[in-house]
Amino acid sequence: MKFFEQLGRYFIFITQVFRKPEKSAVWFRQFVRELQTLGVNSVGIVILVSIFIGAAITIQTAYNMDNPLYPRYLVSLTTRDTLLLEFSSTIIALILAGKVGSNIASEIGTMRITEQIDALEIMGVNSASFIVSPKVFALVIFMPVLVIISIFVGIIGGWVSAILSGVVTTKDFVYGIQLEFKPFYIPYSLIKSVVYAYIIVTVSAFHGYYAKGGALDVGKSSTKAVVHSSILVLLFDLLLTQLILS
Amino acid sequence: MISVKNVSKSFENKAVLNNVSADFEPAKVNMIIGKSGSGKTVLLKSLVGLHEIDSGAILFSGIDFCSLKVKEKAKIRREVGMLFQGGALFDSATILENILYPLDLFTNKTYREKYQRVKFCLDRVNLQGVEKLYPAELSGGMQKRAAIARAIALNPKYLFCDEPNSGLDPQTAIVIDKLIQEITYEFNITTVVNTHDMNSVLESSDNINFIHQGKSWWYGHKEELLNTDNEELKQFLFSSEVMRRIKR
Numbered sequence: 001m002k003f004f005e006q007l008g009r010y011f012i013f014i015t016q017v018f019r020k021p022e023k024s025a026v027w028f029r030q031f032v033r034e035l036q037t038l039g040v041n042s043v044g045i046v047i048l049v050s051i052f053i054g055a056a057i058t059i060q061t062a063y064n065m066d067n068p069l070y071p072r073y074l075v076s077l078t079t080r081d082t083l084l085l086e087f088s089s090t091i092i093a094l095i096l097a098g099k100v101g102s103n104i105a106s107e108i109g110t111m112r113i114t115e116q117i118d119a120l121e122i123m124g125v126n127s128a129s130f131i132v133s134p135k136v137f138a139l140v141i142f143m144p145v146l147v148i149i150s151i152f153v154g155i156i157g158g159w160v161s162a163i164l165s166g167v168v169t170t171k172d173f174v175y176g177i178q179l180e181f182k183p184f185y186i187p188y189s190l191i192k193s194v195v196y197a198y199i200i201v202t203v204s205a206f207h208g209y210y211a212k213g214g215a216l217d218v219g220k221s222s223t224k225a226v227v228h229s230s231i232l233v234l235l236f237d238l239l240l241t242q243l244i245l246s
Numbered sequence: 247m248i249s250v251k252n253v254s255k256s257f258e259n260k261a262v263l264n265n266v267s268a269d270f271e272p273a274k275v276n277m278i279i280g281k282s283g284s285g286k287t288v289l290l291k292s293l294v295g296l297h298e299i300d301s302g303a304i305l306f307s308g309i310d311f312c313s314l315k316v317k318e319k320a321k322i323r324r325e326v327g328m329l330f331q332g333g334a335l336f337d338s339a340t341i342l343e344n345i346l347y348p349l350d351l352f353t354n355k356t357y358r359e360k361y362q363r364v365k366f367c368l369d370r371v372n373l374q375g376v377e378k379l380y381p382a383e384l385s386g387g388m389q390k391r392a393a394i395a396r397a398i399a400l401n402p403k404y405l406f407c408d409e410p411n412s413g414l415d416p417q418t419a420i421v422i423d424k425l426i427q428e429i430t431y432e433f434n435i436t437t438v439v440n441t442h443d444m445n446s447v448l449e450s451s452d453n454i455n456f457i458h459q460g461k462s463w464w465y466g467h468k469e470e471l472l473n474t475d476n477e478e479l480k481q482f483l484f485s486s487e488v489m490r491r492i493k494r
C-alpha cells in the first residue's frame with residue numbers, strides 16, 4: 001500500500017519537475033552550474049574506478065583463459081565487450097548513485113527542512129522544477145560523456161595491467177580490441193546510461209524533496225535515495241538488456 | 247488587508263488550528279503571539295498556502311486565496327515577502343545572489359539596476375560589505391537581516407515574519423523589530439509578525455492576536471494587553487517575574 005502511495009507521489013512530483021521554468025536565463029545558469037557539480041566533478045571518480053575495473057577484468061579474463069588453445073587476443077576482446085555492455089554504464093551508474101544521488105538528496109533535503117524550498121514557493125517559483133529540472137538535464141546530458149570516458153580509460157587500464165603482469169602482449173591486446181567490434185554496443189551503452197541518469201536524479205531528488213524533520217531525517221532520506229536508485233538501476237539494466245539486445 | 251475567517255487545520259487528525267479568525271491591517275505591525283506549539287507558524291504558512299487549510303477562508307484584499315488557481319496564487323505570492331524562522335537563505339548562493347534571485351526571476355531590470363536594488367535593500371537593513379559572503383559566513387543576526395533584505399527586494403505589499411528575533415541578543419533583536427516597524431510604515435506594508443518575545447510586542451506591535459491551543463483567544467492593542475482579565479493571556483504574559491513587576 002505504502003509502495004503505491006510513494007509511486008503516485010513520485011509521478012506527481014515528476015509532473016511538477018517538468019513544468020516550464022519561470023525564466024529561461026535563470027534556468028540556464030542553474031543548468032550550467034549543475035553540469036559542473038554533477039557532471040564535471042564526477043570525471044575524476046569515473047576515471048579512477050574505470051582504470052581499476054578495466055585492469056581487473058583483463059587480469060581475471062587472462063587467468064580464466066589460461067588454456068593455450070585460446071588465443072590471447074580474446075582477453076582484450078572480452079575486456080572491451082564487458083566494459084561496453086555492462087560495466088561502463090551500469091557500474092558507473094551505481095557509483096554515481098552513491099556520489100551524485102546522496103549529494104542531491106541531502107542538498108534538497110536540507111533545503112526542505114531549513115525552509116529554503118518554502119522560501120522559493122513564496123517567491124512564486126515552482127520549486128520542484130526550479131531545483132530539480134536543471135539537475136535532470138545536466139546529468140542526462142553529461143552521463144554519456146562519462147560513459148565514453150569510462151570505456152576509453154577502462155581499456156587503457158586493461159592494457160596497462162596486461163603489460164605490467166605480462167599476461168597479454170600489446171600486439172595481441174590491440175588486435176583483440178579491434179576484432180569483431182560491434183558498433184551497436186556503443187549506442188546501447190549510452191541509451192542505458194541516459195535512463196540511469198534520469199533514475200538517479202529524479203529518485204534522489206524525490207527523496208530529498210519530501211524529507212521532513214531534522215538533520216537526521218535528511219541523512220535517512222539520502223540513504224534511501226542511494227538504495228532505491230541503485231536497485232532501480234539494476235532493475236532497468238535487466239529490462240533494457242532484454243528489450244534492446246534480444 | 248488580509249482577513250482570516252474561521253480557519254481550521256489539522257495534521258493527521260491532530261488539530262492545530264481551530265476556527266481561527268483575524269484581520270491584518272495595512273501599514274500596521276500585526277502580531278500573532280502565543281506559546282510555543284500553539285500554531286503560529288502553521289497559521290502564517292497557511293496564509294500563503296504553504297499548508298493547505300481544511301476549512302475557512304483567507305482573503306487578500308477581498309480575494310479568496312484558497313480558491314485561486316496555481317498561477318494566480320503565484321501572483322499573490324510575489325507580493326508577499328516572508329522571513330522564515332531560520333532565515334532560509336539559499337546556502338549555496340552568496341548574499342548578493344540570494345537577494346538577486348527574486349529580482350532575476352520577476353523583473354526585467356538590467357543587472358546594474360538590480361545590483362542597485364540589492365545595495366539599497368542591504369543598506370536598509372544595515373548590512374555592508376557582505377555581498378560576496380555565503381550565508382554560513384554570517385552571524386545569526388546578520389543572516390536574519392539579509393533575509394529581511396531579500397524579503398523586501400520586490401517591494402512586497404505583505405510582509406510575514408516568523409519569530410524575527412528569536413535567537414538574537416536583546417540589542418540586535420530591537421534593531422530588527424525597529425527595522426520591521428519602519429519599513430512597514432515607510433512602504434505601507436501589511437506586516438504580520440509571529441513572536442513570543444514580550445519585549446518586541448510591547449515595543450513595536452500595533453495589533454495583537456493571541457492564539458491559544460489553536461484558537462483565536464484575544465485581540466487588542468498593547469495598551470490593553472497589560473490590563474487584560476483574560477486568564478490564559480495573563481498566564482502567558484506574566485509567566486516571568488519581570489513582566490509581573492512591569493505590571494505593578
Ligand SMILES: Nc1ncnc2c1ncn2[C@@H]1O[C@H](COP(=O)(O)OP(=O)(O)OP(=O)(O)O)[C@@H](O)[C@H]1O
Pocket residue numbers: 257262280281282283284285286287288289442
Ligand atoms: N508539518 C507538520 N506536520 C505535523 N504536525 C505539524 C506540522 N507543522 C506543525 N505541526 C504541529 O503543529 C503544532 C503547532 O506548530 P507551530 O510550528 O505552528 O508552533 P509555533 O506556535 O510556531 O511554535 P514556536 O513558537 O515554537 O515556533 C505543533 O504541535 C506541531 O507539532
Ligand SMILES: [Mg+2]
Pocket residue numbers: 286287288331408409440
Ligand atoms: Mg513557529
